[in-house]
Amino acid sequence: xxxxxxxxxxxxxxxxxxxxxxxxxxQWPVTAVRGVGSERAKLLAKLDIxxxxxxxxxxxxxxxxxxxxxxIRDLKLKEAATVRGKxxxxxxxxxxxxxxxxxxxxxDDGTARLHCRWWQAQPWMEDWxxxxxxxxxxxxxxxxxxxxxxxxxxxxxxxxxxxFIHVNRIVPVHxxxxxxxxxxxxxxxxxxxxxxxxxVPEPAWGHLPAVGSALSPTPGKTPAxxxxxxxxxxxxxxxxxxxxxxxxxxxxEIGRQRLALDEFTALxxxxxxxxxxxxxxARALPCGGDNRLMKPFLAALGFKLTGAQTSVLREIRAxxxxxxxMRRLLQGDVGSGKTAVAACxxxxxxxxxxxxxxxxxxxxxxxxxxxNFQKWFTPLGIxxxxxxxxxxxxxxxxxxxxxxxxxxxxxxALLTGGFELPQLGLVIIDEQHKFGVTQREALVRKGNYPxxxxxxxTPIPRTLGLTLYGDLDVSVIDExxxxxxxxxxxxxxxxxxxxxxxxxxxxxxxxxxxxxxYPRVDVADTDKDIKAVTKEFETVKKALAPFQAGLLHGxxxxxxxxxxxxxxxANKIQALVATSLIEVGVDVPNATVMLIENAEHFGLAxxxxxxxxxxxxxxxxxxxLISDALTDEAQARLKxxxxxxxxxxxAEADLKLRGPGELLGQRQSGSMRLRFGNLAEDLNLIRxxxxxxxxxxx
Ligand code: ADP
Ligand code: MG
Numbered sequence: 001x002x003x004x005x006x007x008x009x010x011x012x013x014x015x016x017x018x019x020x021x022x023x024x025x026x027q028w029p030v031t032a033v034r035g036v037g038s039e040r041a042k043l044l045a046k047l048d049i050x051x052x053x054x055x056x057x058x059x060x061x062x063x064x065x066x067x068x069x070x071x072i073r074d075l076k077l078k079e080a081a082t083v084r085g086k087x088x089x090x091x092x093x094x095x096x097x098x099x100x101x102x103x104x105x106x107x108d109d110g111t112a113r114l115h116c117r118w119w120q121a122q123p124w125m126e127d128w129x130x131x132x133x134x135x136x137x138x139x140x141x142x143x144x145x146x147x148x149x150x151x152x153x154x155x156x157x158x159x160x161x162x163x164f165i166h167v168n169r170i171v172p173v174h175x176x177x178x179x180x181x182x183x184x185x186x187x188x189x190x191x192x193x194x195x196x197x198x199x200v201p202e203p204a205w206g207h208l209p210a211v212g213s214a215l216s217p218t219p220g221k222t223p224a225x226x227x228x229x230x231x232x233x234x235x236x237x238x239x240x241x242x243x244x245x246x247x248x249x250x251x252x253e254i255g256r257q258r259l260a261l262d263e264f265t266a267l268x269x270x271x272x273x274x275x276x277x278x279x280x281x282a283r284a285l286p287c288g289g290d291n292r293l294m295k296p297f298l299a300a301l302g303f304k305l306t307g308a309q310t311s312v313l314r315e316i317r318a319x320x321x322x323x324x325x326m327r328r329l330l331q332g333d334v335g336s337g338k339t340a341v342a343a344c345x346x347x348x349x350x351x352x353x354x355x356x357x358x359x360x361x362x363x364x365x366x367x368x369x370x371x372n373f374q375k376w377f378t379p380l381g382i383x384x385x386x387x388x389x390x391x392x393x394x395x396x397x398x399x400x401x402x403x404x405x406x407x408x409x410x411x412x413a414l415l416t417g418g419f420e421l422p423q424l425g426l427v428i429i430d431e432q433h434k435f436g437v438t439q440r441e442a443l444v445r446k447g448n449y450p451x452x453x454x455x456x457x458t459p460i461p462r463t464l465g466l467t468l469y470g471d472l473d474v475s476v477i478d479e480x481x482x483x484x485x486x487x488x489x490x491x492x493x494x495x496x497x498x499x500x501x502x503x504x505x506x507x508x509x510x511x512x513x514x515x516x517x518y519p520r521v522d523v524a525d526t527d528k529d530i531k532a533v534t535k536e537f538e539t540v541k542k543a544l545a546p547f548q549a550g551l552l553h554g555x556x557x558x559x560x561x562x563x564x565x566x567x568x569x570a571n572k573i574q575a576l577v578a579t580s581l582i583e584v585g586v587d588v589p590n591a592t593v594m595l596i597e598n599a600e601h602f603g604l605a606x607x608x609x610x611x612x613x614x615x616x617x618x619x620x621x622x623x624x625l626i627s628d629a630l631t632d633e634a635q636a637r638l639k640x641x642x643x644x645x646x647x648x649x650x651a652e653a654d655l656k657l658r659g660p661g662e663l664l665g666q667r668q669s670g671s672m673r674l675r676f677g678n679l680a681e682d683l684n685l686i687r688x689x690x691x692x693x694x695x696x697x698x
Contacts, residue, residue: 024199026051035191072114084109085108089131116149197237203262243676261689263677296380297343308476365585385407501544519598520532544574550567550573552578592622605654637657
């Protein structure tokens with residue numbers, strides 16, 4: 001599996017020190033902890049715990065305040081709580097002979113009784129939950145008459161020394177696996193702290209508070225989770241202790257932040273040193289340009305660049321004429337006009353006598369770019385070559401007398417081993433989030449330190465931007481071209497579909513076009529509740545006849561895809577029935593309706609991209625999300641989309657709801673293993689880590 005180098009987890013780095021002959025205690029196998037034999041080591045390995053450090057950094061899932069238990073009498077319906085009681089009755093209940101059996105026991109703490117049930121009785125239960133044994137019981141009562149909790153978490157109270165670890169304090173409840181109870185894991189962590197806490201080293205870059213001013217919070221912008229800087233940071237050893245056995249619950253967050261800061265700092269050091277190394281080694285190719293192609297291009301373009309486009313181009317021009325090769329991320333919401341910026345950047349490099357490569361994630365998008373650039377560039381005497389999986393190097397002969405270089409456009413087929421990109425001055429990657437860092441670097445390596453411009457419409461929350469793209473400079477197009485119609489978004493249930501199709505007919509009759517999107521290609525791929533495009537195509541055709549509908553999905557042959565797209569562009573097809581294949585880049589300004597069925601099956605960022613296909617012309621546009629999903633999460637997500645068209649807000653909300661997986665796109669998320677850092681919340685810590693990393697490297 002490709003593993004982008006700068007995302008390698010910092011697990012080792014934070015153990016500090018030069019590589020020594022003998023491994024540090026932190027790297028010792030977990031069997032060094034008393035109480036861990038080969039059997040337990042095997043179980044711990046299932047939790048990805050292999051070393052002493054892994055165990056010490058095993059993050060608790062939650063905490064229980066066992067300094068005070070709730071009297072059973074005071075249990076409230078559906079409110080999780082811990083009680084402490086003695087078993088007064090227990091036994092197996094069987095409905096019929098040989099049928100499923102249930103185990104039930106009754107706890108009493110002197111204030112009231114609590115019934116607990118396990119729906120699958122296990123053979124060991126009768127011995128374990130024996131009358132007179134005392135247990136801690138954690139769970140949510142599902143009834144109060146009688147008081148009952150099904151499948152509670154329980155822990156045996158053993159009188160004696162253990163009292164200190166498991167009760168009379170705030171205790172951690174860790175992630176568990178079969179065969180390892182909360183009590184066992186807690187004991188092992190406790191033991192590991194006893195043996196090794198004093199040997200938890202500060203990171204190789206030294207004790208953090210010594211860096212001082214780097215850690216002052218941003219004035220006026222201090223979120224609740226921020227560190228109490230005035231009292232200083234705990235040492236790493238203290239922080240590890242605090243996250244497992246805090247004195248007060250507030251300690252947990254302080255310890256977590258310290259450990260998260262270490263993780264982010266290690267990550268930033270990797271990112272920044274990579275960039276440094278690159279700057280030392282690489283001399284920039286002179287691609288600043290002289291406007292000889294740019295001038296006629298802008299004159300023929302048909303619109304004036306927006307202020308945001310212009311200022312981004314100023315930054316890019318400075319880079320292209322600068323000392324070090326450009327490494328720039330261009331972020332701009334869907335429809336903000338990144339393609340025109342890419343074209344201008346390409347012209348600068350072409351003016352300098354260099355060739356340019358532009359890589360897009362799908363054939364449809366590569367072909368669309370090819371057509372646009374052909375229209376723009378061929379009159380200027382620039383060569384164009386297309387390289388996709390199905391179409392190789394279709395050359396458009398230059399018409400101008402003064403031949404300028406070549407613009408290569410393609411998919412990842414550009415990366416093919418034998419395919420040469422001579423005199424490469426600039427690499428442009430469109431919809432970067434669809435590629436891995438490895439692919440980006442593979443294209444760059446086809447040249448001799450060419451300039452790099454990566455573009456993405458997926459608005460990346462600042463936290464992720466600084467982490468994932470920390471080695472890139474960032475430009476933002478924060479303004480849409482004027483004269484765009486607004487987009488209205490509605491969430492509806494399938495019941496309303498007939499009305500929705502009536503509405504689409506109206507719009508088509510008025511001359512507009514529509515996209516209709518389904519999550520799946522084929523019914524065979526899916527359960528019956530998720531609609532598939534091949535099946536629904538027939539329904540849509542009937543519903544919209546005599547207007548024409550076209551079908552587009554990943555399993556259609558490229559040549560046919562191209563025909564369908566061409567027909568849609570020419571308005572010979574009024575409705576394009578498709579999968580999320582059309583999510584990136586497709587630009588048909590006359591299309592003003594986006595209908596998405598089973599909307600709950602798409603990520604928020606993806607829905608936002610899909611919606612970005614409309615609202616590209618002057619007409620008012622409509623996005624209709626169909627979903628029968630009833631869960632709070634699904635409803636909340638769709639509501640965010642209905643409430644805002646601001647891509648950054650959507651991305652941030654998505655990050656909070658679903659974690660970084662979707663935003664990072666394929667693969668990249670898996671390799672970013674943060675134990676304590678939270679990419680959705682820790683913007684301040686990430687900022688501090690950047691400053692720290694810069695100081696450390698200086
Ligand atoms: P994206 O940033 O999503 O890639 P595109 O580059 O596809 O956006 O641009 C969206 C549409 O806006 C295209 O039709 C493009 O021609 C048009 N466009 C780009 N810049 C401007 C501008 N400055 N004024 C008017 N229209 C523009
Ligand atoms: Mg685009």
